[in-house]
Amino acid sequence: MPKSLNGMDCVSGPVAEARVTEERFVRETGAAAAIAALAEPVLESLGFRLVLARILSGQGTIVEILAERPDGSMTIDDCRTVSLALSPVLDVHDPLPGSYRLQVSSPGIDRPLVRPMDFDKWAGFEAKIELKELIDSRRRFRGVIEGFEDGEVRIEVDLGKDQGVKLLGLPISLISEAKLVLTDELVRESLRRTKRALTELEEAQAIASAEANAAGGSLGEMDGDEAGIEARGGKTPRRAPEKRGKRRPGRAPEPKRRN
Numbered sequence: 001m002p003k004s005l006n007g008m009d010c011v012s013g014p015v016a017e018a019r020v021t022e023e024r025f026v027r028e029t030g031a032a033a034a035i036a037a038l039a040e041p042v043l044e045s046l047g048f049r050l051v052l053a054r055i056l057s058g059q060g061t062i063v064e065i066l067a068e069r070p071d072g073s074m075t076i077d078d079c080r081t082v083s084l085a086l087s088p089v090l091d092v093h094d095p096l097p098g099s100y101r102l103q104v105s106s107p108g109i110d111r112p113l114v115r116p117m118d119f120d121k122w123a124g125f126e127a128k129i130e131l132k133e134l135i136d137s138r139r140r141f142r143g144v145i146e147g148f149e150d151g152e153v154r155i156e157v158d159l160g161k162d163q164g165v166k167l168l169g170l171p172i173s174l175i176s177e178a179k180l181v182l183t184d185e186l187v188r189e190s191l192r193r194t195k196r197a198l199t200e201l202e203e204a205q206a207i208a209s210a211e212a213n214a215a216g217g218s219l220g221e222m223d224g225d226e227a228g229i230e231a232r233g234g235k236t237p238r239r240a241p242e243k244r245g246k247r248r249p250g251r252a253p254e255p256k257r258r259n
Contacts, residue, residue: 021117021148025172028053034095035063042086043067048078051107051114061100063090066107072121073197074106109190110182116172119148125189126181129155131174141170142181148172 028036036053043050043065051066067082068074083104090102113119113127122145129141143157152169159166180186 022115024114025175026114031055031096038089038093038095039065039086042089043082046081046085048082052112061098063096063100063102065104067104068107071197073194079104109187110180113178116148119145119153122180123147125186126183128179128181129170129175130177132176133174
């Protein structure tokens with residue numbers, strides 16, 4: 001049971017650790033932060049996660065939302081779903097002055113790493129990390145990710161001839177930006193993971209569709225006899241017997257004669 005302190009629940013142990021690794025350590029500023037605050041609950045309600053919210057300028061202003069499913073996949077249909085749900089929210093709150101175009105997309109192959117769990121998920125691949133302040137006279141590091149542990153990103157970095165390759169621990173609180181480095185190995189792995197995620201998604205959708213069809217069929221069957229029984233208090237309606245005359249088939253009845 002979580003302990004309570006001043007009326008607040010304090011969660012510790014594996015649950016608290018899992019929650020920390022799922023929270024974004026990269027935070028937007030200014031108008032992008034306001035957009036992220038609006039976008040995040042909308043995405044979560046649809047089963048997606050926010051990666052980054054960015055404002056791009058050039059030929060017109062673009063509000064870019066990078067999003068993904070928990071498994072890391074993001075299809076074109078997913079982007080359309082998020083865009084349709086998010087557009088009216090942004091229109092109502094109007095977090096950015098002037099006109100802009102909303103663009104929802106996947107994080108890409110050389111994706112930003114915004115959650116501690118991302119470093120575990122992409123362990124073994126190369127990344128670039130930039131810090132908020134200097135550590136050993138360096139702010140930028142590039143190397144192979146070893147994972148996340150005890151509040152630090154473990155990364156194997158080549159520090160030059162004097163020091164060689166070393167495993168460093170960079171505090172997650174000091175990281176301002178991190179992203180994967182585009183390599184052939186990363187491209188192959190990204191394609192493999194995307195294919196697997198899409199296959200699992202298609203299987204889940206097929207199962208859901210089959211269950212919906214089965215449920216619809218059961219309701220369709222009940223709409224006939226069972227629905228009629230329920231409407232009449234649970235008793236099976238009986239058909240009134242047809243009244244038949246003493247007519248012989250094929251002969252008209254003889255007219256009655258008056259005496």
